[in-house]
Amino acid sequence: MKIRISDWRYENLRIGAGTEEVTLGTPPKRWSLIQMPNGTGKTTTMALIRAVLGEEALNASQVRAFRANDEVTEGKFELGLLVEMALGEPAVEHRLTADFDFANGSCTYSTLRPAMRSGGREPGRVLPDELQHLLKPDFIKLFVFDGELARDIRQTNKRAADQAIRTLYQLDEISNLRQRVSEFVKTKQDQTRNTTGRTQKGVTQARRALEAAEEMLKRLETQLQSKSANKDTLDSEHSKIRKEIDEHVAQNKDLEEQRVVLDAQADGLKTDIQASAREALLAFRNPATLSSSVRANLTRLGKVLTDARLPKSPASEFFAEIAKGGECICGRTIGEAERLALEKNRDRYLAHDQINAIATMKTRLNRSGDAETDYVTASLTLQEKLEDQNINQKKRARLELEAEERGDKDLADLRRRAGVLEERIASLSQEIEKLSVSDAAKQAALRCDDTNNVPLARSKRDACEITLREVSDSFKLSQQRDMLLSQLQRIEQQSLETLRELIRIETNKRLEKLVRMEELRVARIDGALELTSDKVERRDNVSEGQSLSVAYAFLTSLLSKAPFDLPFVVDSPAVSLDLDVRREVSRIIPNLFNQMVLFVISSERAAFAETFYQRPDTQFVTLEKRPDGGVGCLYGLDAFKEQTSSGDAI
Amino acid sequence: MTHEAVEAAVRDICREDRMPSDYEARLGALIANAMRNNLDKSDIEDVLRLIPTDEAGHED
Numbered sequence: 099m100k101i102r103i104s105d106w107r108y109e110n111l112r113i114g115a116g117t118e119e120v121t122l123g124t125p126p127k128r129w130s131l132i133q134m135p136n137g138t139g140k141t142t143t144m145a146l147i148r149a150v151l152g153e154e155a156l157n158a159s160q161v162r163a164f165r166a167n168d169e170v171t172e173g174k175f176e177l178g179l180l181v182e183m184a185l186g187e188p189a190v191e192h193r194l195t196a197d198f199d200f201a202n203g204s205c206t207y208s209t210l211r212p213a214m215r216s217g218g219r220e221p222g223r224v225l226p227d228e229l230q231h232l233l234k235p236d237f238i239k240l241f242v243f244d245g246e247l248a249r250d251i252r253q254t255n256k257r258a259a260d261q262a263i264r265t266l267y268q269l270d271e272i273s274n275l276r277q278r279v280s281e282f283v284k285t286k287q288d289q290t291r292n293t294t295g296r297t298q299k300g301v302t303q304a305r306r307a308l309e310a311a312e313e314m315l316k317r318l319e320t321q322l323q324s325k326s327a328n329k330d331t332l333d334s335e336h337s338k339i340r341k342e343i344d345e346h347v348a349q350n351k352d353l354e355e356q357r358v359v360l361d362a363q364a365d366g367l368k369t370d371i372q373a374s375a376r377e378a379l380l381a382f383r384n385p386a387t388l389s390s391s392v393r394a395n396l397t398r399l400g401k402v403l404t405d406a407r408l409p410k411s412p413a414s415e416f417f418a419e420i421a422k423g424g425e426c427i428c429g430r431t432i433g434e435a436e437r438l439a440l441e442k443n444r445d446r447y448l449a450h451d452q453i454n455a456i457a458t459m460k461t462r463l464n465r466s467g468d469a470e471t472d473y474v475t476a477s478l479t480l481q482e483k484l485e486d487q488n489i490n491q492k493k494r495a496r497l498e499l500e501a502e503e504r505g506d507k508d509l510a511d512l513r514r515r516a517g518v519l520e521e522r523i524a525s526l527s528q529e530i531e532k533l534s535v536s537d538a539a540k541q542a543a544l545r546c547d548d549t550n551n552v553p554l555a556r557s558k559r560d561a562c563e564i565t566l567r568e569v570s571d572s573f574k575l576s577q578q579r580d581m582l583l584s585q586l587q588r589i590e591q592q593s594l595e596t597l598r599e600l601i602r603i604e605t606n607k608r609l610e611k612l613v614r615m616e617e618l619r620v621a622r623i624d625g626a627l628e629l630t631s632d633k634v635e636r637r638d639n640v641s642e643g644q645s646l647s648v649a650y651a652f653l654t655s656l657l658s659k660a661p662f663d664l665p666f667v668v669d670s671p672a673v674s675l676d677l678d679v680r681r682e683v684s685r686i687i688p689n690l691f692n693q694m695v696l697f698v699i700s701s702e703r704a705a706f707a708e709t710f711y712q713r714p715d716t717q718f719v720t721l722e723k724r725p726d727g728g729v730g731c732l733y734g735l736d737a738f739k740e741q742t743s744s745g746d747a748i
Numbered sequence: 749m750t751h752e753a754v755e756a757a758v759r760d761i762c763r764e765d766r767m768p769s770d771y772e773a774r775l776g777a778l779i780a781n782a783m784r785n786n787l788d789k790s791d792i793e794d795v796l797r798l799i800p801t802d803e804a805g806h807e808d
Binding site: 227231267268269271272274275278279282283574575577578579581582585586588589590592593596597600 | 750753754756757758760761762765775778779782783784785787789792793795796797799801802
C-alpha cells in the first residue's frame, strides 16, 4: 500500500489568520522542501498532520494553542492523502479534516472521499482498514518524524527503539492478544457459579466435598432400604396376626356378623375418603370456591363485563356514539363525511382473538358461583368421613375386646402383639417418611436436611458434582490460559529479538554510507540502540549529526521493511548538522524514501537544501509573512532562494 | 518480515513445549488474526481447547 501527502490547507490557525493552502504537486513530487522562518508554524504543521492522521483526542488548551488570534472563533486543517491499495491501482483521495471550535476548545475530525459515490463528509477518520488499524500516535511519530525520537531511540531508559519496532511490526498486537486471552478466560470463569476454587486446592476441596456427599447418600439409602425391609416384615407379621384375630372373633357368630358389617363399612368409608379428599383438593385449586367473598367478587366482575356489553367491541360502540353524537371528544364537530368514515371503520379496532378471550373470561366469571362444590363444604365432608372411619375402628376394637372377655385367652395375646407391631410400624413409617419424603413443605415440617433425608442428600451430591465439574473446568482453563500467555510472551520476545537483529544489520549497512569519518555501528538493540565504533567499544556520546544519522539509518531500515510505502515528514533535518555532515546526509537520505516532506529554515539551504536544486522531482514552497499577519505561499526555486531568516523575501 | 519472524517463533515455541500437531497452525492463525485486527473469541477458545492439561487430581 502506497500513501502520499498531496497538500494541506490551513484556516485561521496559528500559522496565520485567513486561509492558505500548500500543494506538493500533481502528482505529489518526491521531495518537497517547505521553507518557513522560525516561529511561523513548522512545529504546528507537524502537530496538525499528526493530529488528523491519528485522530488524536485534543484537550481544550491544545485546541486553543492552534488559534490564529483572539478574534477567530473557528479554524480548520485539511490534509490531502492519496492512497494506492496495490501496485498499479489508481490512487484514491482522502481528505482528513480537523474542525476547531476555539470558543469551547473542541475539535471534530471528519473525512472527505471525493471519489466515493456517496462523496460526502463522514465523521471521524475513514481510511482503508489496514491503515486505520495501523495509524496510532506512536506509529505516526515514526514517519511524521518527531525530533525527540532521534534522541530517545538512543536513551536506554526510553526503550523508544524497541517501541518503534514493536509498533511498526505490530508486536504490540501480541501483547493486546494476551490481554484479550486473560479477559476471555475471566469472563468464561465468571459465568460459572463457583468463582472461588480455580486452584488445585479448590479442586481437591470440591472433590472431598463430593466424596463426603456420596458417602452420606449411600449411608442414608442403606438406612432407608433396611427400614423399608424391616417394615415389610412387620407389615406381613401384622397382617398374619390380624388374620388370626379375625379367625378368633369369627368363632362367635354374632360378633362375626357385626365384624362383616363393620368391615364392609370400613371399605365404603375408605372409598368415600378418597373421593372427598379429591373433591377438597379440586375445590382448593378453584379461587371461586375458596370463599364466598372471593366468589362474590368474581361474579361481580363478570356482571360488570356483561353490563359493559363486552365482548361486543367497546371500540366499535365508542365510535358509533361519537358518530351519532356529532362531536368528537376533542371538541371538533363531526360532519357527514366524518360520520360515514366512523360508521364504516368502527369495527376495525378489536380483533377476533381479543373478543374470544374476553368472551371466555366473561363466561367463566359468570359461572364462578355455579354448581361446583366449595372448599368449605368439601373439607367438612372429608372431616366427617374421617370421623366415621375412627368410629368404625373403635367399634372393631370393641368387638375384639368383647370376644376376649367371653374367655378367648389367646385373643388377648394376639391383640397385645398386634398393638406392639402397630406401634413399631408407625414409628418405622415416620422414620421412613423422614428419610424419603421429597415434598419441600413436608421436609421443612419434619426438619429434614441432607444428613437425614435421601432426596436432599441426593441433591447435595448432585450440587457437589456440578461444583467439582465447574471447579475442574475452571482450573483446567486457568492452566490452559497460563500456558498460552507464556507462549505468547515468548513468541513476542523471540520475534522482537529476530526483528531487532535484522534491523540492526540493515541499520549498520546504512550507517556505513552515512557516517564515513568514523566506523559508527549499532552493537545491539535492547530497548534503545547501543552504539560502538572502531575507536571505542561502547560509544555513548555522539555528536548531534551522528545522532540524527543513526536515527535516520534506524528509521529508514525499519520503514524499508514495512509492508507500507509511507511518506517521511521531518522538521529541520539539517539545522543541527555541521556542513560536512549535511552534505553526507543530503547525499544519502533523499534516496531513503519515496516521498519526503522537509520543513526547513533559510539557514538549512547551505549544504543541505541547495543539494536539491538540481533534483527535478522537487517542489519548493516558501511561506512568508504578510503585513496583515497572515502568510503567503510562494512556489518555485527563485522565491525559495530569496527568503531571509526573518521570513521576508530579499 | 514480521510474518516470518512470528512464524519462526511460533514453530520454535510449539516444538519446545511439545504441543499437539494441529496446535501450531491454530496458534499461528490466532496471532495472525490478532495482528490483522480480525480476532474472534472463538479463535481464542479453539486454541485454549487444544492445550493439554494435567488431570486435576488430589493435591497430595
